[in-house]
Amino acid sequence: MLRQxxxxxxxxxxxxxxxxxxxxxxxxxxxxxxxxxQVLFMEAESNKARNQYYILRLIAVIGGIIxxxxxxxxxxxxxxxxxxxxxxxxxxxxxxxxxxxxxxxFGRRWRHYRQTVGCLKIEGWKYFQLSSPYQNYSxxxxxxxxxxxxxxxxxxxxxxVYITTEVVHERKDEKEKQKSLMSTNSKTDKFEIAxxxxxxx
Numbered sequence: 001m002l003r004q005x006x007x008x009x010x011x012x013x014x015x016x017x018x019x020x021x022x023x024x025x026x027x028x029x030x031x032x033x034x035x036x037x038q039v040l041f042m043e044a045e046s047n048k049a050r051n052q053y054y055i056l057r058l059i060a061v062i063g064g065i066i067x068x069x070x071x072x073x074x075x076x077x078x079x080x081x082x083x084x085x086x087x088x089x090x091x092x093x094x095x096x097x098x099x100x101x102x103x104x105x106f107g108r109r110w111r112h113y114r115q116t117v118g119c120l121k122i123e124g125w126k127y128f129q130l131s132s133p134y135q136n137y138s139x140x141x142x143x144x145x146x147x148x149x150x151x152x153x154x155x156x157x158x159x160x161v162y163i164t165t166e167v168v169h170e171r172k173d174e175k176e177k178q179k180s181l182m183s184t185n186s187k188t189d190k191f192e193i194a195x196x197x198x199x200x201x
Contacts, residue, residue: 011040017128021140035151039120046113053106056097063094108165116158123150 018031070087101107127134127147137143 007040007043011036014039014124021128023141023144027141027144030148034148035120035124038155039117039124042113042117042120046110046117049106049110049113052104053101053110056101056106059097060094060101063090063097067091067094112158112162112165116154119154120151123147123154 014036015032018028018036021028021031023031067087067090070083070090073083075083126132127140127143130137130140130143133150134143134146137146
């Protein structure tokens with residue numbers, strides 16, 4: 001709730017600053033739509049991905065600690081089935097949490113969005129304050145074309161990095177699947193050869 005209130009306050013504060021700039025109504029509209037909306041969207045996505053990543057990691061780490069402890073317990077009597085089923089269920093939860101993170105890459109998404117929104121914010125505050133590289137412009141209207149160009153470059157670079165990263169990881173996952181399949185086939189072949197040798201002997 002506090003974080004959501006902060007995001008709302010931050011968005012309203014930046015929107016008020018934009019309204020005070022010496023820009024045309026169209027330029028203010030572009031600034032709101034293209035820069036501010038991107039900042040708010042990526043910040044929200046970053047926070048969501050971070051929370052999902054932490055939850056999944058906590059489940060995996062805590063479950064990984066508890067499962068060996070349950071296995072090592074020397075329990076006898078009627079409690080044995082309950083402990084066995086509890087250990088089995090917990091191991092499934094841990095496996096599912098690891099699999100979900102492996103598929104959706106919430107940790108990588110969090111870092112990706114955080115880096116991009118940081119770049120957008122820094123560029124925005126430089127523009128608002130007419131600091132480097134805008135210090136040689138007389139007002140915000142004169143500096144607007146450079147700001148718009150730099151913002152588009154950041155967004156374009158963000159899209160290119162995201163697509164490239166996804167392609168690289170997809171290829172890596174495909175190679176790992178092929179290696180796993182080859183290893184499984186090799187083990188199957190060895191098992192079949194061993195079985196055939198036993199039959200012939």
